[in-house]
Amino acid sequence: MNRRHLLGLAAALPALPHPARAQERFPTHPVRVIIPFAAGGSTDIMARLCAQMLTDRLGQPAVPENITGAGGMIGAQRVLDAPADGHTLLAGTPGPVTINPHLAPRMPYHPLRDFEAVVFVGDSxxxxxxxxxxxxxxxxxxxxxxxxxxxxxxxxxxxxxxxxxxxxxxxxxxxxxxxxxxxxxxxxxxxxxxxxxxxxxxxxxxxxxxxxxxxxxxxxxxxxxxxxxxxxxxxxxxxxxxxxxxxxSSWFGLFLRAGTPAGAIDAVNRAINEGLRDQATIARLTTMGVEPIGGSPADFKAYVTRRFEETGALIRTAGITAG
Structure with missing residues:
Protein backbone atom coordinates (compact mmCIF):
# COMPACT_ATOMS: atom_id res chain seq x y z
CA MET A 1 0.00 0.00 0.00
CA ASN A 2 1.55 3.32 -1.08
CA ARG A 3 1.58 6.65 0.76
CA ARG A 4 -1.43 7.98 -1.18
CA HIS A 5 -3.56 4.98 -0.17
CA LEU A 6 -2.55 5.38 3.49
CA LEU A 7 -3.52 9.06 3.45
CA GLY A 8 -6.87 8.21 1.88
CA LEU A 9 -7.57 5.52 4.47
CA ALA A 10 -6.66 7.86 7.31
CA ALA A 11 -9.02 10.52 5.95
CA ALA A 12 -11.88 8.03 5.76
CA LEU A 13 -11.56 6.90 9.38
CA PRO A 14 -13.53 8.72 12.11
CA ALA A 15 -11.47 10.91 14.42
CA LEU A 16 -10.61 9.12 17.66
CA PRO A 17 -10.49 11.11 20.91
CA HIS A 18 -7.02 11.72 22.28
CA PRO A 19 -6.67 10.78 25.99
CA ALA A 20 -5.25 14.20 26.87
CA ARG A 21 -8.14 15.95 25.11
CA ALA A 22 -10.66 13.75 26.93
CA GLN A 23 -9.21 14.93 30.22
CA GLU A 24 -9.23 18.56 29.06
CA ARG A 25 -13.00 18.40 28.57
CA PHE A 26 -13.53 18.05 32.31
CA PRO A 27 -15.16 19.99 33.75
CA THR A 28 -17.42 21.35 31.03
CA HIS A 29 -19.81 23.09 33.45
CA PRO A 30 -20.05 23.90 37.19
CA VAL A 31 -19.29 21.10 39.64
CA ARG A 32 -21.62 20.31 42.54
CA VAL A 33 -20.28 19.26 45.93
CA ILE A 34 -23.10 17.50 47.78
CA ILE A 35 -22.84 17.94 51.55
CA PRO A 36 -25.06 15.31 53.20
CA PHE A 37 -25.35 17.25 56.48
CA ALA A 38 -26.65 20.62 57.62
CA ALA A 39 -24.79 23.88 57.11
CA GLY A 40 -22.41 25.07 59.80
CA GLY A 41 -20.98 21.74 60.94
CA SER A 42 -17.44 20.49 60.41
CA THR A 43 -18.40 18.48 57.29
CA ASP A 44 -20.00 21.57 55.78
CA ILE A 45 -16.92 23.72 56.48
CA MET A 46 -14.57 21.10 55.03
CA ALA A 47 -16.71 20.65 51.92
CA ARG A 48 -16.85 24.38 51.26
CA LEU A 49 -13.10 24.61 51.61
CA CYS A 50 -12.75 21.80 49.05
CA ALA A 51 -15.21 23.56 46.75
CA GLN A 52 -12.99 26.62 46.83
CA MET A 53 -9.89 24.52 46.05
CA LEU A 54 -11.69 23.05 43.04
CA THR A 55 -12.98 26.42 41.86
CA ASP A 56 -9.46 27.85 42.01
CA ARG A 57 -7.96 25.02 39.95
CA LEU A 58 -10.52 23.45 37.61
CA GLY A 59 -11.61 26.48 35.60
CA GLN A 60 -15.27 26.02 36.56
CA PRO A 61 -17.06 26.97 39.77
CA ALA A 62 -17.60 24.23 42.35
CA VAL A 63 -20.91 24.85 44.12
CA PRO A 64 -21.55 23.36 47.60
CA GLU A 65 -25.09 22.10 48.20
CA ASN A 66 -26.49 20.81 51.50
CA ILE A 67 -28.86 17.85 51.07
CA THR A 68 -29.65 16.45 54.50
CA GLY A 69 -31.51 13.51 56.00
CA ALA A 70 -31.21 9.85 56.98
CA GLY A 71 -27.75 10.23 58.50
CA GLY A 72 -26.26 11.45 55.24
CA MET A 73 -27.78 8.76 53.03
CA ILE A 74 -30.13 11.10 51.12
CA GLY A 75 -27.23 13.27 50.01
CA ALA A 76 -25.21 10.21 49.04
CA GLN A 77 -28.11 8.89 46.95
CA ARG A 78 -28.37 12.25 45.19
CA VAL A 79 -24.83 11.76 43.89
CA LEU A 80 -25.76 8.32 42.58
CA ASP A 81 -28.79 9.80 40.81
CA ALA A 82 -26.55 12.23 38.89
CA PRO A 83 -24.65 11.34 35.71
CA ALA A 84 -21.32 9.56 36.21
CA ASP A 85 -19.40 12.37 34.55
CA GLY A 86 -17.48 13.78 37.51
CA HIS A 87 -19.59 16.91 37.95
CA THR A 88 -21.37 15.76 41.16
CA LEU A 89 -19.17 14.99 44.16
CA LEU A 90 -20.02 13.59 47.59
CA ALA A 91 -18.44 15.12 50.68
CA GLY A 92 -17.96 11.83 52.49
CA THR A 93 -17.52 11.04 56.18
CA PRO A 94 -17.72 7.81 58.23
CA GLY A 95 -21.50 8.11 58.77
CA PRO A 96 -22.89 7.52 55.27
CA VAL A 97 -19.87 5.56 54.03
CA THR A 98 -18.54 3.20 56.72
CA ILE A 99 -21.10 3.26 59.56
CA ASN A 100 -24.67 3.44 58.20
CA PRO A 101 -24.31 0.51 55.78
CA HIS A 102 -23.85 -1.79 58.79
CA LEU A 103 -26.80 -0.29 60.67
CA ALA A 104 -29.21 0.00 57.74
CA PRO A 105 -28.77 -3.21 55.72
CA ARG A 106 -31.58 -2.22 53.32
CA MET A 107 -30.00 1.08 52.34
CA PRO A 108 -30.19 1.72 48.58
CA TYR A 109 -26.46 1.79 47.90
CA HIS A 110 -23.23 0.06 48.87
CA PRO A 111 -20.40 2.56 49.35
CA LEU A 112 -17.59 0.28 48.20
CA ARG A 113 -19.45 -0.77 45.05
CA ASP A 114 -21.32 2.37 44.04
CA PHE A 115 -18.77 5.11 44.74
CA GLU A 116 -15.27 5.90 43.55
CA ALA A 117 -12.94 7.09 46.31
CA VAL A 118 -11.28 10.22 44.89
CA VAL A 119 -9.15 11.87 47.56
CA PHE A 120 -8.52 11.65 51.31
CA VAL A 121 -8.75 15.29 52.40
CA GLY A 122 -8.28 15.27 56.17
CA ASP A 123 -8.37 13.26 59.37
CA SER A 124 -9.44 14.13 62.92
CA SER A 249 -10.42 8.88 63.73
CA SER A 250 -13.10 10.75 61.82
CA TRP A 251 -11.95 11.17 58.23
CA PHE A 252 -13.22 13.40 55.42
CA GLY A 253 -12.87 12.81 51.69
CA LEU A 254 -14.44 13.27 48.27
CA PHE A 255 -16.24 10.58 46.27
CA LEU A 256 -17.71 10.27 42.79
CA ARG A 257 -20.24 7.86 41.37
CA ALA A 258 -18.78 4.55 40.22
CA GLY A 259 -18.10 4.51 36.51
CA THR A 260 -16.86 8.10 36.41
CA PRO A 261 -14.11 8.51 33.77
CA ALA A 262 -10.57 8.28 35.12
CA GLY A 263 -9.75 11.70 33.71
CA ALA A 264 -12.36 13.38 35.93
CA ILE A 265 -11.23 11.44 39.00
CA ASP A 266 -7.61 12.38 38.38
CA ALA A 267 -8.46 16.04 37.79
CA VAL A 268 -10.33 16.36 41.09
CA ASN A 269 -7.65 14.41 42.95
CA ARG A 270 -4.90 16.59 41.52
CA ALA A 271 -6.73 19.83 42.34
CA ILE A 272 -7.30 18.87 45.98
CA ASN A 273 -3.75 17.62 46.45
CA GLU A 274 -2.45 20.93 45.12
CA GLY A 275 -4.79 22.78 47.47
CA LEU A 276 -3.60 20.75 50.46
CA ARG A 277 -0.04 21.93 49.81
CA ASP A 278 -1.08 25.56 50.18
CA GLN A 279 0.20 26.93 53.50
CA ALA A 280 -2.92 29.01 54.15
CA THR A 281 -5.10 25.93 53.65
CA ILE A 282 -2.87 23.84 55.93
CA ALA A 283 -3.11 26.51 58.62
CA ARG A 284 -6.88 26.71 58.33
CA LEU A 285 -7.34 22.94 58.56
CA THR A 286 -5.01 22.69 61.54
CA THR A 287 -6.94 25.44 63.30
CA MET A 288 -10.10 23.42 62.70
CA GLY A 289 -8.51 20.35 64.27
CA VAL A 290 -8.01 18.53 60.98
CA GLU A 291 -4.77 16.99 59.75
CA PRO A 292 -4.38 17.36 55.95
CA ILE A 293 -3.77 14.01 54.20
CA GLY A 294 -4.07 13.91 50.39
CA GLY A 295 -2.71 11.05 48.28
CA SER A 296 -3.95 8.96 45.36
CA PRO A 297 -7.45 7.55 44.76
CA ALA A 298 -6.01 4.06 45.35
CA ASP A 299 -4.65 5.15 48.73
CA PHE A 300 -8.02 6.49 49.78
CA LYS A 301 -9.91 3.46 48.51
CA ALA A 302 -7.67 1.14 50.54
CA TYR A 303 -8.18 3.26 53.65
CA VAL A 304 -11.97 3.42 53.30
CA THR A 305 -12.16 -0.32 52.65
CA ARG A 306 -10.17 -1.05 55.80
CA ARG A 307 -12.30 1.31 57.89
CA PHE A 308 -15.50 -0.19 56.43
CA GLU A 309 -14.45 -3.70 57.47
CA GLU A 310 -13.22 -2.64 60.92
CA THR A 311 -16.39 -0.67 61.62
CA GLY A 312 -18.62 -3.55 60.57
CA ALA A 313 -16.76 -5.95 62.84
CA LEU A 314 -17.06 -3.55 65.81
CA ILE A 315 -20.78 -2.99 65.25
CA ARG A 316 -21.45 -6.73 65.09
CA THR A 317 -19.31 -7.50 68.15
CA ALA A 318 -20.89 -4.73 70.22
CA GLY A 319 -24.39 -5.70 69.08
CA ILE A 320 -25.25 -2.14 67.98
CA THR A 321 -28.54 -1.72 66.17
CA ALA A 322 -30.15 1.41 64.73
CA GLY A 323 -33.48 0.93 66.46
Whole structure:
Protein backbone atom coordinates (compact mmCIF):
# COMPACT_ATOMS: atom_id res chain seq x y z
CA MET A 1 0.00 0.00 0.00
CA ASN A 2 1.55 3.32 -1.08
CA ARG A 3 1.58 6.65 0.76
CA ARG A 4 -1.43 7.98 -1.18
CA HIS A 5 -3.56 4.98 -0.17
CA LEU A 6 -2.55 5.38 3.49
CA LEU A 7 -3.52 9.06 3.45
CA GLY A 8 -6.87 8.21 1.88
CA LEU A 9 -7.57 5.52 4.47
CA ALA A 10 -6.66 7.86 7.31
CA ALA A 11 -9.02 10.52 5.95
CA ALA A 12 -11.88 8.03 5.76
CA LEU A 13 -11.56 6.90 9.38
CA PRO A 14 -13.53 8.72 12.11
CA ALA A 15 -11.47 10.91 14.42
CA LEU A 16 -10.61 9.12 17.66
CA PRO A 17 -10.49 11.11 20.91
CA HIS A 18 -7.02 11.72 22.28
CA PRO A 19 -6.67 10.78 25.99
CA ALA A 20 -5.25 14.20 26.87
CA ARG A 21 -8.14 15.95 25.11
CA ALA A 22 -10.66 13.75 26.93
CA GLN A 23 -9.21 14.93 30.22
CA GLU A 24 -9.23 18.56 29.06
CA ARG A 25 -13.00 18.40 28.57
CA PHE A 26 -13.53 18.05 32.31
CA PRO A 27 -15.16 19.99 33.75
CA THR A 28 -17.42 21.35 31.03
CA HIS A 29 -19.81 23.09 33.45
CA PRO A 30 -20.05 23.90 37.19
CA VAL A 31 -19.29 21.10 39.64
CA ARG A 32 -21.62 20.31 42.54
CA VAL A 33 -20.28 19.26 45.93
CA ILE A 34 -23.10 17.50 47.78
CA ILE A 35 -22.84 17.94 51.55
CA PRO A 36 -25.06 15.31 53.20
CA PHE A 37 -25.35 17.25 56.48
CA ALA A 38 -26.65 20.62 57.62
CA ALA A 39 -24.79 23.88 57.11
CA GLY A 40 -22.41 25.07 59.80
CA GLY A 41 -20.98 21.74 60.94
CA SER A 42 -17.44 20.49 60.41
CA THR A 43 -18.40 18.48 57.29
CA ASP A 44 -20.00 21.57 55.78
CA ILE A 45 -16.92 23.72 56.48
CA MET A 46 -14.57 21.10 55.03
CA ALA A 47 -16.71 20.65 51.92
CA ARG A 48 -16.85 24.38 51.26
CA LEU A 49 -13.10 24.61 51.61
CA CYS A 50 -12.75 21.80 49.05
CA ALA A 51 -15.21 23.56 46.75
CA GLN A 52 -12.99 26.62 46.83
CA MET A 53 -9.89 24.52 46.05
CA LEU A 54 -11.69 23.05 43.04
CA THR A 55 -12.98 26.42 41.86
CA ASP A 56 -9.46 27.85 42.01
CA ARG A 57 -7.96 25.02 39.95
CA LEU A 58 -10.52 23.45 37.61
CA GLY A 59 -11.61 26.48 35.60
CA GLN A 60 -15.27 26.02 36.56
CA PRO A 61 -17.06 26.97 39.77
CA ALA A 62 -17.60 24.23 42.35
CA VAL A 63 -20.91 24.85 44.12
CA PRO A 64 -21.55 23.36 47.60
CA GLU A 65 -25.09 22.10 48.20
CA ASN A 66 -26.49 20.81 51.50
CA ILE A 67 -28.86 17.85 51.07
CA THR A 68 -29.65 16.45 54.50
CA GLY A 69 -31.51 13.51 56.00
CA ALA A 70 -31.21 9.85 56.98
CA GLY A 71 -27.75 10.23 58.50
CA GLY A 72 -26.26 11.45 55.24
CA MET A 73 -27.78 8.76 53.03
CA ILE A 74 -30.13 11.10 51.12
CA GLY A 75 -27.23 13.27 50.01
CA ALA A 76 -25.21 10.21 49.04
CA GLN A 77 -28.11 8.89 46.95
CA ARG A 78 -28.37 12.25 45.19
CA VAL A 79 -24.83 11.76 43.89
CA LEU A 80 -25.76 8.32 42.58
CA ASP A 81 -28.79 9.80 40.81
CA ALA A 82 -26.55 12.23 38.89
CA PRO A 83 -24.65 11.34 35.71
CA ALA A 84 -21.32 9.56 36.21
CA ASP A 85 -19.40 12.37 34.55
CA GLY A 86 -17.48 13.78 37.51
CA HIS A 87 -19.59 16.91 37.95
CA THR A 88 -21.37 15.76 41.16
CA LEU A 89 -19.17 14.99 44.16
CA LEU A 90 -20.02 13.59 47.59
CA ALA A 91 -18.44 15.12 50.68
CA GLY A 92 -17.96 11.83 52.49
CA THR A 93 -17.52 11.04 56.18
CA PRO A 94 -17.72 7.81 58.23
CA GLY A 95 -21.50 8.11 58.77
CA PRO A 96 -22.89 7.52 55.27
CA VAL A 97 -19.87 5.56 54.03
CA THR A 98 -18.54 3.20 56.72
CA ILE A 99 -21.10 3.26 59.56
CA ASN A 100 -24.67 3.44 58.20
CA PRO A 101 -24.31 0.51 55.78
CA HIS A 102 -23.85 -1.79 58.79
CA LEU A 103 -26.80 -0.29 60.67
CA ALA A 104 -29.21 0.00 57.74
CA PRO A 105 -28.77 -3.21 55.72
CA ARG A 106 -31.58 -2.22 53.32
CA MET A 107 -30.00 1.08 52.34
CA PRO A 108 -30.19 1.72 48.58
CA TYR A 109 -26.46 1.79 47.90
CA HIS A 110 -23.23 0.06 48.87
CA PRO A 111 -20.40 2.56 49.35
CA LEU A 112 -17.59 0.28 48.20
CA ARG A 113 -19.45 -0.77 45.05
CA ASP A 114 -21.32 2.37 44.04
CA PHE A 115 -18.77 5.11 44.74
CA GLU A 116 -15.27 5.90 43.55
CA ALA A 117 -12.94 7.09 46.31
CA VAL A 118 -11.28 10.22 44.89
CA VAL A 119 -9.15 11.87 47.56
CA PHE A 120 -8.52 11.65 51.31
CA VAL A 121 -8.75 15.29 52.40
CA GLY A 122 -8.28 15.27 56.17
CA ASP A 123 -8.37 13.26 59.37
CA SER A 124 -9.44 14.13 62.92
CA UNK A 125 -8.60 11.75 65.77
CA UNK A 126 -10.89 10.80 68.60
CA UNK A 127 -10.03 12.26 71.98
CA UNK A 128 -11.00 11.07 75.45
CA UNK A 129 -12.25 13.98 77.54
CA UNK A 130 -13.64 14.58 81.02
CA UNK A 131 -14.96 17.72 82.69
CA UNK A 132 -12.29 19.92 84.24
CA UNK A 133 -13.19 19.04 87.85
CA UNK A 134 -13.53 15.30 87.22
CA UNK A 135 -11.70 13.02 89.65
CA UNK A 136 -10.62 11.00 86.59
CA UNK A 137 -7.09 12.15 85.81
CA UNK A 138 -6.00 9.66 83.14
CA UNK A 139 -7.08 6.86 80.84
CA UNK A 140 -5.65 4.43 83.38
CA UNK A 141 -8.12 5.88 85.90
CA UNK A 142 -11.01 5.09 83.56
CA UNK A 143 -9.80 1.52 83.11
CA UNK A 144 -9.18 0.98 86.81
CA UNK A 145 -12.58 2.37 87.85
CA UNK A 146 -14.43 0.46 85.12
CA UNK A 147 -12.81 -2.81 86.18
CA UNK A 148 -13.43 -2.17 89.87
CA UNK A 149 -17.11 -1.32 89.32
CA UNK A 150 -18.27 -2.81 85.99
CA UNK A 151 -21.22 -1.02 84.41
CA UNK A 152 -21.00 2.08 86.60
CA UNK A 153 -18.91 4.49 84.52
CA UNK A 154 -20.78 6.22 81.69
CA UNK A 155 -19.72 7.68 78.35
CA UNK A 156 -21.75 10.11 76.27
CA UNK A 157 -22.19 10.31 72.51
CA UNK A 158 -24.08 12.26 69.86
CA UNK A 159 -26.38 9.27 69.33
CA UNK A 160 -26.52 5.56 68.59
CA UNK A 161 -24.12 4.69 65.79
CA UNK A 162 -22.39 8.07 65.96
CA UNK A 163 -18.63 8.40 65.75
CA UNK A 164 -18.41 9.04 69.51
CA UNK A 165 -20.53 5.95 70.23
CA UNK A 166 -18.30 3.69 68.14
CA UNK A 167 -15.14 5.25 69.60
CA UNK A 168 -16.45 4.44 73.07
CA UNK A 169 -17.36 0.90 72.09
CA UNK A 170 -13.89 0.46 70.63
CA UNK A 171 -12.42 1.64 73.94
CA UNK A 172 -14.53 -0.90 75.84
CA UNK A 173 -13.40 -3.69 73.51
CA UNK A 174 -9.70 -2.80 73.51
CA UNK A 175 -9.48 -2.04 77.26
CA UNK A 176 -11.79 -4.98 78.10
CA UNK A 177 -14.02 -2.95 80.38
CA UNK A 178 -17.77 -2.59 80.93
CA UNK A 179 -19.13 0.96 80.61
CA UNK A 180 -22.61 2.34 79.95
CA UNK A 181 -23.32 4.26 76.77
CA UNK A 182 -25.55 7.33 77.14
CA UNK A 183 -26.73 8.62 73.73
CA UNK A 184 -27.84 12.21 73.12
CA UNK A 185 -29.28 14.09 70.17
CA UNK A 186 -26.03 15.75 69.20
CA UNK A 187 -22.64 16.62 70.64
CA UNK A 188 -23.70 19.86 72.35
CA UNK A 189 -26.27 18.29 74.71
CA UNK A 190 -23.86 15.45 75.45
CA UNK A 191 -21.13 17.90 76.47
CA UNK A 192 -23.64 19.95 78.49
CA UNK A 193 -24.60 16.91 80.55
CA UNK A 194 -20.96 15.91 81.00
CA UNK A 195 -20.12 19.40 82.26
CA UNK A 196 -23.03 19.10 84.69
CA UNK A 197 -21.60 15.84 86.01
CA UNK A 198 -24.33 13.55 84.66
CA UNK A 199 -21.92 11.43 82.57
CA UNK A 200 -18.28 10.61 83.18
CA UNK A 201 -16.45 10.78 79.88
CA UNK A 202 -16.69 11.03 76.12
CA UNK A 203 -14.70 9.74 73.14
CA UNK A 204 -15.48 12.39 70.54
CA UNK A 205 -13.63 13.56 67.44
CA UNK A 206 -11.23 16.36 68.23
CA UNK A 207 -12.84 19.25 66.25
CA UNK A 208 -16.20 18.70 67.97
CA UNK A 209 -14.73 19.34 71.45
CA UNK A 210 -11.75 21.51 70.53
CA UNK A 211 -13.37 24.74 71.72
CA UNK A 212 -14.31 23.17 75.08
CA UNK A 213 -10.73 21.99 75.53
CA UNK A 214 -9.39 25.42 74.61
CA UNK A 215 -11.69 27.09 77.15
CA UNK A 216 -10.67 24.64 79.88
CA UNK A 217 -14.19 23.28 80.34
CA UNK A 218 -13.08 19.83 79.18
CA UNK A 219 -9.79 18.15 79.99
CA UNK A 220 -8.26 15.85 77.33
CA UNK A 221 -6.76 12.57 78.52
CA UNK A 222 -5.50 10.89 75.33
CA UNK A 223 -5.76 11.03 71.58
CA UNK A 224 -7.32 8.18 69.61
CA UNK A 225 -4.92 8.01 66.67
CA UNK A 226 -2.34 5.23 66.38
CA UNK A 227 0.45 7.83 66.65
CA UNK A 228 0.61 11.19 68.36
CA UNK A 229 -1.21 13.81 66.38
CA UNK A 230 0.57 16.96 65.15
CA UNK A 231 -2.62 18.77 66.18
CA UNK A 232 -1.90 18.09 69.87
CA UNK A 233 1.64 16.66 69.97
CA UNK A 234 1.89 16.72 73.78
CA UNK A 235 -1.18 14.55 74.26
CA UNK A 236 -0.40 10.80 74.60
CA UNK A 237 -2.18 8.22 72.49
CA UNK A 238 -4.58 5.65 73.88
CA UNK A 239 -2.00 3.02 73.02
CA UNK A 240 0.63 4.83 75.08
CA UNK A 241 -1.88 4.93 77.93
CA UNK A 242 -2.17 1.15 77.88
CA UNK A 243 -5.17 0.57 75.56
CA UNK A 244 -3.80 -1.82 72.90
CA UNK A 245 -4.54 -1.34 69.17
CA UNK A 246 -6.81 1.63 69.73
CA UNK A 247 -7.18 3.65 66.52
CA UNK A 248 -10.23 5.82 65.94
CA SER A 249 -10.42 8.88 63.73
CA SER A 250 -13.10 10.75 61.82
CA TRP A 251 -11.95 11.17 58.23
CA PHE A 252 -13.22 13.40 55.42
CA GLY A 253 -12.87 12.81 51.69
CA LEU A 254 -14.44 13.27 48.27
CA PHE A 255 -16.24 10.58 46.27
CA LEU A 256 -17.71 10.27 42.79
CA ARG A 257 -20.24 7.86 41.37
CA ALA A 258 -18.78 4.55 40.22
CA GLY A 259 -18.10 4.51 36.51
CA THR A 260 -16.86 8.10 36.41
CA PRO A 261 -14.11 8.51 33.77
CA ALA A 262 -10.57 8.28 35.12
CA GLY A 263 -9.75 11.70 33.71
CA ALA A 264 -12.36 13.38 35.93
CA ILE A 265 -11.23 11.44 39.00
CA ASP A 266 -7.61 12.38 38.38
CA ALA A 267 -8.46 16.04 37.79
CA VAL A 268 -10.33 16.36 41.09
CA ASN A 269 -7.65 14.41 42.95
CA ARG A 270 -4.90 16.59 41.52
CA ALA A 271 -6.73 19.83 42.34
CA ILE A 272 -7.30 18.87 45.98
CA ASN A 273 -3.75 17.62 46.45
CA GLU A 274 -2.45 20.93 45.12
CA GLY A 275 -4.79 22.78 47.47
CA LEU A 276 -3.60 20.75 50.46
CA ARG A 277 -0.04 21.93 49.81
CA ASP A 278 -1.08 25.56 50.18
CA GLN A 279 0.20 26.93 53.50
CA ALA A 280 -2.92 29.01 54.15
CA THR A 281 -5.10 25.93 53.65
CA ILE A 282 -2.87 23.84 55.93
CA ALA A 283 -3.11 26.51 58.62
CA ARG A 284 -6.88 26.71 58.33
CA LEU A 285 -7.34 22.94 58.56
CA THR A 286 -5.01 22.69 61.54
CA THR A 287 -6.94 25.44 63.30
CA MET A 288 -10.10 23.42 62.70
CA GLY A 289 -8.51 20.35 64.27
CA VAL A 290 -8.01 18.53 60.98
CA GLU A 291 -4.77 16.99 59.75
CA PRO A 292 -4.38 17.36 55.95
CA ILE A 293 -3.77 14.01 54.20
CA GLY A 294 -4.07 13.91 50.39
CA GLY A 295 -2.71 11.05 48.28
CA SER A 296 -3.95 8.96 45.36
CA PRO A 297 -7.45 7.55 44.76
CA ALA A 298 -6.01 4.06 45.35
CA ASP A 299 -4.65 5.15 48.73
CA PHE A 300 -8.02 6.49 49.78
CA LYS A 301 -9.91 3.46 48.51
CA ALA A 302 -7.67 1.14 50.54
CA TYR A 303 -8.18 3.26 53.65
CA VAL A 304 -11.97 3.42 53.30
CA THR A 305 -12.16 -0.32 52.65
CA ARG A 306 -10.17 -1.05 55.80
CA ARG A 307 -12.30 1.31 57.89
CA PHE A 308 -15.50 -0.19 56.43
CA GLU A 309 -14.45 -3.70 57.47
CA GLU A 310 -13.22 -2.64 60.92
CA THR A 311 -16.39 -0.67 61.62
CA GLY A 312 -18.62 -3.55 60.57
CA ALA A 313 -16.76 -5.95 62.84
CA LEU A 314 -17.06 -3.55 65.81
CA ILE A 315 -20.78 -2.99 65.25
CA ARG A 316 -21.45 -6.73 65.09
CA THR A 317 -19.31 -7.50 68.15
CA ALA A 318 -20.89 -4.73 70.22
CA GLY A 319 -24.39 -5.70 69.08
CA ILE A 320 -25.25 -2.14 67.98
CA THR A 321 -28.54 -1.72 66.17
CA ALA A 322 -30.15 1.41 64.73
CA GLY A 323 -33.48 0.93 66.46
Missing amino acids: PAVAVVRRDSPIRSVQDIVARAKAEPGKLTFASAGIGSFAHLSGELFKARAQVDMVHVPYRGTAPAVTDMLAGHVDTMFENYPSVQSYIASGELRPLAIGSARRSPLVPNLPTMIEEGVPNYDS
